[in-house]
Amino acid sequence: MTNQNAVAPDAETRIDELISVAMSISNSSLLHGAAVPESMAVLGAFLGIPQRKLMKRIEDGGGKGGAKVHALIDSMRACSPPRIKSTIPIPENQEKSSWILHHPSALDKFEQIICQSKGKQIVAFLDYDGTLSPIVPDPDKAFMTKKMRATVKDIARNFPTAIVSGRCRDKVYNFVKLPELYYAGSHGMDIKGPSRRGHSEKGNQILCQPASKFLPMINEVYKILLEKTKSVPGAKVENNKFCLSVHFRCVDEKSWDALAEEVRVVLNEYPKLRVTQGRKVLEIRPTIKWDKGKALEFLLESLGYANSKHVFPIYIGDDRTDEDAFKVLSSRGQGIGILVSRVPKETDASYTLQDPSEAKQFLRRLVEWKRKTSPLQQQWSIVDCR
Numbered sequence: 001m002t003n004q005n006a007v008a009p010d011a012e013t014r015i016d017e018l019i020s021v022a023m024s025i026s027n028s029s030l031l032h033g034a035a036v037p038e039s040m041a042v043l044g045a046f047l048g049i050p051q052r053k054l055m056k057r058i059e060d061g062g063g064k065g066g067a068k069v070h071a072l073i074d075s076m077r078a079c080s081p082p083r084i085k086s087t088i089p090i091p092e093n094q095e096k097s098s099w100i101l102h103h104p105s106a107l108d109k110f111e112q113i114i115c116q117s118k119g120k121q122i123v124a125f126l127d128y129d130g131t132l133s134p135i136v137p138d139p140d141k142a143f144m145t146k147k148m149r150a151t152v153k154d155i156a157r158n159f160p161t162a163i164v165s166g167r168c169r170d171k172v173y174n175f176v177k178l179p180e181l182y183y184a185g186s187h188g189m190d191i192k193g194p195s196r197r198g199h200s201e202k203g204n205q206i207l208c209q210p211a212s213k214f215l216p217m218i219n220e221v222y223k224i225l226l227e228k229t230k231s232v233p234g235a236k237v238e239n240n241k242f243c244l245s246v247h248f249r250c251v252d253e254k255s256w257d258a259l260a261e262e263v264r265v266v267l268n269e270y271p272k273l274r275v276t277q278g279r280k281v282l283e284i285r286p287t288i289k290w291d292k293g294k295a296l297e298f299l300l301e302s303l304g305y306a307n308s309k310h311v312f313p314i315y316i317g318d319d320r321t322d323e324d325a326f327k328v329l330s331s332r333g334q335g336i337g338i339l340v341s342r343v344p345k346e347t348d349a350s351y352t353l354q355d356p357s358e359a360k361q362f363l364r365r366l367v368e369w370k371r372k373t374s375p376l377q378q379q380w381s382i383v384d385c386r
């Protein structure tokens, strides 16, 4: 993983959140006829964007999905490594140690986590990119290692397990290749159960496709975006069935605005689609109220744990879209969210892991704990939980 990959995405998300906060401040000020908040000037300076330009972009962000595109690109640009070094005003070490204090390592606190799960059924929810596989420039080459696959297989032998991804379900299945899992693709908008026969994906049951009526629209926009973006070197549009990804990772930063403008113009014709930002990617999806959090709730219900106090979901993810699932867990007061990130960022997760390799170590420890302990010991826990 390059330094750029290690640093930029988390800061991207943080600045994206700053812009979102600014958008809400701005929207409410405009609504009440107030003057532009002073904090906007500070935010503009922080992001290295002239205040008037930032205000225009943020005001635009209140409109259709397409209009928000440039604000998201500013956020993406603002967290490129050289800018991060010169603009983030917080002493990094101080910030990091306080963050670690509030979001400790899931490896260091393994026993504590086991104690919390005492007498409950653990259910594993795993994001794919950046969690089970490292971030790489070519999305088609984001392979997981054989060791990671073996670990996920062992996890699924011991606990109900679901992969929850922004990718289309078929694509993520082709990376993971384990028919015994639940798969929630397209940010949870396409959920399928484990193979009944246990041999291939063919016998799996489709459980939920809440955005199916958007399929023709998504395909139409995919074709238009392919055409409109082909003049931008490095741009890639990925069809994730119920959503689309426009990748910026391999595009020269000087061309980001041009690419964003193509996306904005196209999306302005489609108010039923919205755009969000991921790791050097714009995600385009239907405006329905469905996300990874809803998918998690749906899967718990399908597994018979809708109102159960005897379930302990563990959700591991690295991206902004995973925050919807972390939020659901923290508001249910059930289970734990684990954020995969090397650097501090706003999160509703309780614990952290640094990278996919630590995610693998954590999953291995869960398998070993389950193997070593009898059902009775799991009920009462063999670790000292006092």
Ligand SMILES: O=P(O)(O)OC[C@H]1O[C@H](O[C@H]2O[C@H](CO)[C@@H](O)[C@H](O)[C@H]2O)[C@H](O)[C@@H](O)[C@@H]1O
Binding pocket: 127, 128, 129, 130, 134, 135, 136, 137, 138, 139, 140, 142, 164, 165, 166, 167, 238, 240, 245, 247, 249, 278, 279, 280, 281, 283, 319, 321
């Ligand atoms: O929910 P996830 O499984 O984390 O999927 C989110 C997006 O992941 C992929 O893009 C990201 O990973 C790529 C491969 O490492 C990287 O090149 C890209 O820059 C990242 O944004 C995937 O390609 C997208 O379609 C997913 O939406």
